[in-house]
Amino acid sequence: MKHWQGWFGIFLLSLASISLSGCSSSFPSVMLPPPLPVERENNQVKSTLFPLPVMATDPNSGEDYGFLPVWVFPRKDKAIGMILAPSAIYNEVAGSSLAFRLLAYPSKETQYRIIVDQSTKINSFYEFSYEKSATQPQEWLYSVLFTYDADIFPRFYGFGNASSSSKETSYTSRNRILQGSFGYRITDNLELCFSETFSQISLSDNHLANLPPTASMFPGVMTDRRNTAVIHEIRCNYDTRDYKDTPTCGFLAKMYVQTARQDLGSDSSYDRLGFEFKGFQPWDSDDRRFITAVRLVGDFMTRESGTPFYRLPTLGGFETDRGYGQWRWIDRNMVAFSLEQRIDVFQLNHFGVVSHWEVAPFIDVGKVFPTFGKFNFHYFHPSAGIALRAVVRPQVVGHVEVGVGRGGDNAVFMGLGYPF
Template sequence: MTMPDNSIKIGRCLVVVLSLSFFLGACTNMVPRKNLPYPLTNDTFDDQVKMVTIPLPVIASSPNEGVTLGALSAFLLHNSQDEVSTLMAPQINYNKNFGVTTILYGAFYPTPERQWRVNLAKATKINQEYRFRYSDREFLSDKFDLEGEAVAYTDGSARFFGFQSTAKKENETNYSDQELGGEASVGYRLFDKFKLIFGERAKKVDIKQGAIKGIPFITDKFTAESVPGINGFVVHAQKISAVYSTLDSDSLPTSGWQARASVETSWQALGSSADYQVYEAEFKYFYPFADAHYITVARLAGSQVSGDSAPFLEKSTLGGETTLRGYGRYRFIDNSYLLLNLEERIRLFRWRLFNVLSDWELAPFVDIGSVMSSLSNASPNSFQINVGIGFRAVVRPNIIGRVDVGVGNEGPAVFVGLGYPF
């Protein structure tokens, strides 16, 4: 499969614009720490704090949201070790479906083991997101991990096409996915590379009118009998995971592998709308060579949902910026999925500008995946294949900016975000 000329042009334009913005707009200032109160700074900062400001354009085009244009300014605050310990990024976007969206994103890394992130976003039409995440890899002692998230959001671009990998484009429907809830987990290291994780998750989901004109509302084509949860649902689930990892880093790995297996159970007796179980497995592998100028990365994942009454958004889904990057989120839904991601992360150059050291990467990738009613029903003919290329800027030890351009059978998709896709 070859990439259309339009996608190649989009990718080239993004790289040029991002590079020019970094060259022309970045500046460095020294700001008294007393003017940057906690949580912007902490005891790891000097009295004079180096702050690098980088203005950037926002250019994205995904199958669900459409074209989004805007601008942001990233403020990078450096601690006494000259590491980026705080990132603040106010942003303003325009999308014809949602109007003007104002966003404030913040990422805070007070220690190498602890981080928390906040995302506040409000659009003039339907969309909104208020999310807080916390992670501590040495909670109480180096044996324990703690992670938690609280979120309230509405996504007016959500799609449903029907179940199975053969769900057709002409069955496309739109709705607003409105969710309120949170989750928390505690991990315990039994020994150096192996840990058990115990998690709790609760949320309330409402299905409302969508924001995309010209696409039918989900209940115009589907019924509650054929699509469980179409009128909203509640989840209260408990999860246990086993993880074995030889990765050299939790946030930016370059070598090693990680295997994870988990079981999650939802109980009506504890407040869920339905009883069902979710079984998941994932294997990730990182192989560096040429002094890590090239890193081959692979992920193999699978999922099986047991229980016919499981809400449709709790089933196995593929599509979006972390799975099949040539398709929009929720493009494929069924009880099970199999997924293979392959990408080659190529360091083009290491660049120090305004005393900010960053690695600029090119990442050609291939994503292969399929959903099915049961893993035993997997068929080679049902798998979707998309190819693409990613552009990444990595500011160690913890900041990654990403643009991924994927092309599937339904055209190109451009995803812009933070962090590696996997």
């Protein structure tokens, strides 16, 4: 009953957010000095505010309560130039967290992002990224990314598609990533990219009070508590979508190959390959208020030697199976499929910024498995639900995703971005 009360509260808060959405305001331009990419007129900067309440129920982290105001700033050409999205959120386990998010879009080809999210307890997240994309054939693209993520909420249930929820355990992870990539757009839709990633993950027995530590139930998997990987990746994308972050039509086919080797600086060796196919079909060509979105994803570790469990493919969470928590199932291989019908219910226009308010019923299904020889079409893990979203194209999505899994599992995810 508690979850249903939470969902009803989310519905009420979402209605309140919609009623307050699109509040227009101005700031003195000195508060947002160059080179921040915002339009300045008469020493003023105009913006549109989307106040989003936070009330989420995640199977792993529990209940979050707070506030996420999103300010959208146009640049001189009237496209979105910058987004400010601070937040204040309370979680019973992680404590109070304050976050600052700056997403900047100086031009159609470039963007950068700064995120600082610190809680009063262990959890923290820091990110800096810069990306220059290619919009025309025979152009180069490149990006750089740094993240630090300390998280007390990871879970381990054992390996395999049939791992039991009765064996749920908890640990704390700290993940540091430094990544650089460059690529080349070959045609209008085809690009090839190479990336180098330095990733260091460390674990500790600091665990949730209501769960046993992973080391007590699975001592074998916790012998390797620190792993450094230098990951080499080649990726090929075929992309016909109209927008990268908020597509209304088109198709994306992405395939990648990764390798990490001990003789090239990694603590363990593995080979990995994967694919992701996304399709977006509008059913009314004029305003595209009805869009069917599908996604098929596969992640396969074809060879591994001494690779710890926290580097294996996983199923569950906002991006793969929304009725369950992240890391619910772990094995060497994973496949997942999602289908949703996005319905544009109504639109608001403020200072030329158009927000689309969207409802999207969805179905997710997936499984993990040890080897290709043992793959079959039985025992997939389904979930279904509905999403409420506010979309400002081409970059902004605020979402509430309510998912129900088999066996009474359920989750509510809230934040920024599409699941796919």
